Amino acid sequence: MTDTYDEFIAEIKDIYNLKGIERILWWDQQTYMPPKGGLDRSLEMATLSTTIHSRMTSEKMGKYLDDLQRESVYEDLTPEEQTNVRETAWEYHRAVAVPPELVKELAKTKTGATQDWAKAREKKDWSIFKPHVEKLLDLKKQEAEFIGYEDRMYDALMDAFEPGMKSSQVETLFARFRDKLVPIVERIVDTGIRPDTSIVTAGYRISDQERFNEMLLPLIGFDMERGRLDATTHPFTSGTLHDTRLTTRYNPDDLRPAIFATIHEAGHGLYQQGHLDDHYGTPMGVAISLGIHESQSRSWENMIGRSLPFWKFFYPKLVEAFPKQFEGRTVEDFYAAINDVAPSLIRVEADEVTYNLHILLRFEIEMALFSGEIDANDAPQAWNERVDKFLGLDVPDDSQGVLQDIHWSMGAFGYFPTYTLGNLYAAQFFEMALKDMPDMYTSFENGDFSGFLDWTRRNIHEKGKLHRAEGLCREITGNPLDEDHFISYLNGKFGPLYGF
């Protein structure tokens, strides 16, 4: 039986290599591919995803999994081996359910949709993108039906990003969360306090911003020998264990987008770089879910990167990079400016308090699109109504509304809720890390981030998919996920800043 397990591992490592290629090609498409390269790339991606799909769904794979899941065999495997079998079986069952023609059609549609989404956003014209959304909704509904679901169709799709999570659970959790979050936003708005943000909007040469970010990354623990940083419209993290590619976006008029996207993506990158060499190419060597991934990026971006201790260390370096812009300012001025809370239109520019309201509205719209309550025609209106209701704002055009995110063009329905799940996990984990290391924030002041990084390596990164998200949360915190840790984190941080 060892032989079967070894052959099985060789097979899934081969498949992982092909997926690694897919991740690099995706990066390439967003960074350096020439404008018309998409013509060839969509064909290449279609062939590659078909190849992966047919390896993943082969008779051979089915046989390995049948053999390895036989009770007498499975029981003799180590927990790590069981993880590799269990998680591959989960992926196998999702993959065999979907016919290859649909896989190919989806891949081709996504490539075209991504290109036209960019065009539509530029022209502020939903009608350019709408037919792609209709097509994608149709294909994703077909996919969900093939995969199957217990409760709601949407669950089959969310499962790809947050395995095991049910939309009914999310609905309940998000409703409780919203009831506690909205009063905090109102309280902050009611204070009438707005920090002076001129300190971060004074004009910064992009090449100087790049240099600052590339200096920062290794100091927080990101290994630049095993990764790199580039610029894209929509920041992301891709690649593999020894080749982790981060992107950020630069605004010459505002220092915040690039710095915080860099730290955010570094959080994802540190998770990826934290997997173990020994588990390369297997479920034990990759992330649990997008929610857990996001918990890592949010910890770094917000709990660490937007904290005063972090900037006590980095502020002098920032002043060195931009001496003119920071003349006569203090780290406290900067800290206030990077924690400006105010309802706004663009999700990726939102502060960490109102951010979650952007997610709640997307979750509702996706649920409505999949329940059939609304269709692609209604999406802009459904969007704008919720922006008014949740954030009290008017959407001037669709580029600042329903067209702002790339996700739907990639067929990634069910993805958005993972952002808020990530925030909630982040707060719950961070509270435990602080319990284990009460001096953690002091070490940040000294530029030592290894305590937190090691804690996450040990408790999360090195465990790969050993647990699912819910199990990991119980393992680390002793409790299931809830909203209270995040709420108490917000009160603890923004109370002093806004005087409540």
Add this chain to the structure above:
Amino acid sequence: MTDTYDEFIAEIKDIYNLKGIERILWWDQQTYMPPKGGLDRSLEMATLSTTIHSRMTSEKMGKYLDDLQRESVYEDLTPEEQTNVRETAWEYHRAVAVPPELVKELAKTKTGATQDWAKAREKKDWSIFKPHVEKLLDLKKQEAEFIGYEDRMYDALMDAFEPGMKSSQVETLFARFRDKLVPIVERIVDTGIRPDTSIVTAGYRISDQERFNEMLLPLIGFDMERGRLDATTHPFTSGTLHDTRLTTRYNPDDLRPAIFATIHEAGHGLYQQGHLDDHYGTPMGVAISLGIHESQSRSWENMIGRSLPFWKFFYPKLVEAFPKQFEGRTVEDFYAAINDVAPSLIRVEADEVTYNLHILLRFEIEMALFSGEIDANDAPQAWNERVDKFLGLDVPDDSQGVLQDIHWSMGAFGYFPTYTLGNLYAAQFFEMALKDMPDMYTSFENGDFSGFLDWTRRNIHEKGKLHRAEGLCREITGNPLDEDHFISYLNGKFGPLYGF
């Protein structure tokens, strides 16, 4: 039968897509991959090349080819369809002939050899590299035996780069060529004339050089919407029809390497961009051979890029880019400096006259290694003797001699002759183009390169693999390849420059 042909085309297009991916990953490896990314990349490349090999040698492929090559069927195909069947069959037979164990062994040996070649070159020590050469010679001889050959074993290897060419033909051609070339070099050396090259060695900011090259490329017809330019140690062209990636190398002290590598690679790139959309992914949509590829790059680099009319157009733009360095100089000064001819030790730095002597000596040594006349022990001495005989120079150490090129470490025996074949094809084709368009050089002065580009598109690029190199040469020029066109080109150009 149409069905079989269509299925066959779908299959080879899929394989081509995987090869396109291989070409982008290769580019990525040389440009942006982080230092330790090689750990993951070598696994990815191994999986990808195994995938391609098994698709290429599948039973299904064998069956398609058997069916389509049956006389009654083959005769009903169009010439283009016949080309796709014939050339795929040729590749199939080479692929199935070599046992997978030998393919694997070769891949492993190459990786080790390439690493130790770099070490050996750095330490100027042939003995570090020699055992790898011995092993590679042994494996390549086995490979040649498996593939089979009519005349000489070396032909089976050269066939991978220059299909259909025989080494006995090359031997005769190169001997005649050498007898006419050596006197020209001697004449130039005897004049004692050396142009003042200070005009091209005055120091040039790399970012300014980049800007100049990126301005130049579209002006000669390279489509930047379907391609890009980056920097690598060794320039190359990769990618596909709508995604053609060129690289060049920058020297802040010398303007020549970057400009002429850019124009050279653009010549390769224009060939690639010139294939027809309709033939994408089939033998009708790719290049004939390395020799023909090189004929395109050499035409652009030397016959056009090192001509006076070309610089009558571009020199003012160069002066604009580097006003200080070109103060008080003329386009004629520049033209003389970029056509400095002198025997030298390093192939990739050689001028267009002596360059071919570097190739002739490599070809002779490879022939001797494969005929058994010499072995790896004798290679440095055989090299140094020929450098003395052909170029009149002493080789101070092996890093400037037998260790200078990467090719052997990659098992690429039979590759070198294609460089000189390319030069000869270039001259023979260019003469015909000039006959068809006597005013061609005048149009270059006006920055109009479309005449020559269209001529090559029509006569070469759009024909894919319809002809083999020899057939193309007869088709275009009415004659087989010979050395006289190149000799007369050299006399016509360097006679006036060196006063003979």
